Amino acid sequence: MYKLMVVDGDKLVRQTIQTIIKERNIPLSYAAEATDGVEALLKARKVKPDVVIMEINIPKFDGLNTAEKIKEFLPQCQVIFISAHKEFEYVRQALRIGAFDYLLKPVQPGEFEEVCCKLTEILGINEQEELEFEREKVELASTQLFIRKVLLSGCFSGSNELRNQFHEFFVSLKCGVLMVLSSHAINLDKLIVHNIIGMLKGNLYLCPVPLNPNQIVVFFGQKYGQSKLTTTVLKKYGYRLMEQVALKTGIELNIGIGKIYKDLSKLRKSYLEACDALNLAEFLRMNGVLLTIEECEKFYKDLSNYLLDREKKLIDMILRKKHDDAIICIHDIFNDFQPRLESNLIWEKVFCLEILAVLLRAARKANVNSEELSQINSALTNELVDMTDLGKRLWVEWLEHCVDRIIALIANNEKASVQRLIKEIKEYIENNLNKSITLKDISELTHYNPQYFSRAFKKEIGMTVIEYLTHRRIEKAKMLLKKERLPVRLVAKKVGFSDVAYFSRVFRKVVGVKPSEFREKSG
Structure with a gap:
């Protein structure tokens, strides 16, 4: 069972996820939960979860920053973001920090189960790769290329020991970079031998590594004394690969290229950069695209500065x-x-x-x-x-x-906001006709300034707030005079007039007769 931590301020969401895991027998152990970024970081250090389900909008560090900090000390931890938002900028930031997936709220059981199945499969593959490495190291006198592949795969897992061994193994290299090939239409494993190694035979600094059936990572390293490894050279190799695969299979590859690093312990960073470039192409549903992270960063920087x-x-x-x-x-x-x-x-x-x-x-x-x-x-x-x-x-x-x-x-x-505002004002007036009502009272109720709601009210209703208030008071007074036969003095008080003489003047101005005369005429 893999350990799970859920980070969401909504208790119902946390309970829902826990229920789905239990009812669908998903192989995740509910190890911890948190409601904000600070609590999530503390519990992640203590529990060391394999998987974190993270709401983007949480207090005390948002979900994106919290996940990034967790992955700094738990690089193997897989993060699934959940949010009510699907803006391109949110998705792009989530992909940039290495998110496994991005689900929209409310979380759907079927979709959640599907993502978790894929995730646990990948976690199992990573564990199997570690076991395979140890077994082959002890039992087999592996070929140099095979060892390099295993070490390179281990480098991605976040193991410091394997990273150090990888660095020692390639001590003769001046710098290195990673290229990621991707296709969801074909199994790329078979293309390693037939295309990559065959096409680039003789380039000893080349090492292709399959991460899964649809993704291959190619390591390029420059030895001392060899021609300089540049982004231009890498793009040349990338386009040749795309051409060869297209000719043999009719399928268009997507390729992402990270930055070149002299410090080979930073190859994981190069891998993540290559994935960022690749993810952009796949988010845009493009095929046959080669992108370098440097091109992406330059374009985003130029566009952001221009739009500023x-x-x-x-x-x-x-x-x-x-x-x-x-x-x-x-x-x-x-x-x-x-x-x-x-x-x-x-x-x-x-x-x-x-x-x-x-x-x-x-x-x-x-x-x-x-x-x-x-x-x-x-x-x-x-x-x-x-x-x-x-x-x-x-x-x-x-x-x-x-x-x-x-x-x-x-x-x-x-329009909907104005309608809600008008309704709120009318309900307040109707429920408080027996009280003194001022524009200040309504302003405090609605949190709008008097000028705004007065203008909106008159435009929508055709009279000012005060005119409407007077209209409703007189209408209620007419009803009381007709049906309850109350003294004029009590009627005035019930509709918010403390001065009966003033009430009579207003009533006569609106109705045309005094309150007592209105009662008499009403029978």
Whole structure:
């Protein structure tokens, strides 16, 4: 059984996960739970869980930072994030820190069981790899290449001992880097011998290692005295691999490349960087893509810096629902930034998703419901990533559609918000007609300033709050005078007038007759 820790401030969520594990016989032992980041870090050090299920929005360190800190001292620990959000930026951050998966709330038993089955299978594979290494080391005089593969696989597991052995074994290397190959369409294991080793025969610094049937890691190392290992050289090898695999199988590989490190103990970092680059391509549902982490980081940095000064202007236009001005602003941003997109479909999609992220931030500023935002973000993102071509006409149409949806969402939210406000004010008035009611009282109740709710009330109802209050008081007074036959003095008190003479004047002004005359005419 693998030890599980659940981190979520919602007790019901923690109980639900525990129930699913028990009812579905998932091989996870519920070892600990926590409600915030600090408690999670303390319990992780004590319990040393194999798996952590982490809510992103928790107090005292958010879930992303907490998971990153846990993986610093428990690198083998697998993290599954749960959240009500599916924004691209959340998913990207989760993937960047090595999350195993990302589930949306409410947690569905079937989906949760499927993810846990995959996870426990991988955990079992990691344990088996450790046992296999020890057995082969003792019983077999393995070939040098096989030992290198085992050591390299061990390096990823987080074992300091194996990392140190790996570093000693490759002491003759000046630097190293990792390339990750991925395909969900074919079993990549068979491609190692037939393509990678065969194609690059004679390059002794090359070592391919299968991590699972759909992913292969290739280690490149530069020996002293050999030609310099550069990103350009790696991309050349990567494109050759993609070409060979496509010719033999008709399948397009995706390849991610990490940074080159002189300190080989940092190869795990190179691996995670390569996975980050690869995950971007797969998130965008792209095939036949080669990305380096350096390209990704440079593009994100350039785009973030560029949008920094323009984001405020675009958000302001969206909040004021200036549709045409927002579209013009987006056109201007694209035309300025277009040369850096290099007609590359990946960068075009990332650009569009970052603009969508700005639009969503505007909606959040307008207090749009987070669940609605999550749904619209998911729908718009899926529309974009499914596009196989993103000429200017298509991205313009998609962005205009995004602006339409976000502005409509903000407008509907504002309308619903005003309606809720009006209802709250009317209910308060109706329940307190016998009391003194001021605009200050209503302001304290609704947490809106008097100018705002007075303007909204008059626009929606057609009269001011005070006029409506007077109208309701007189209507109730008419009912009391008709049905209960109370003295005018008591009627005035029951509808909030302390001065009976003033009540009579207001009543006559609104109804046209004095309260006593109204009673007489009413029979």
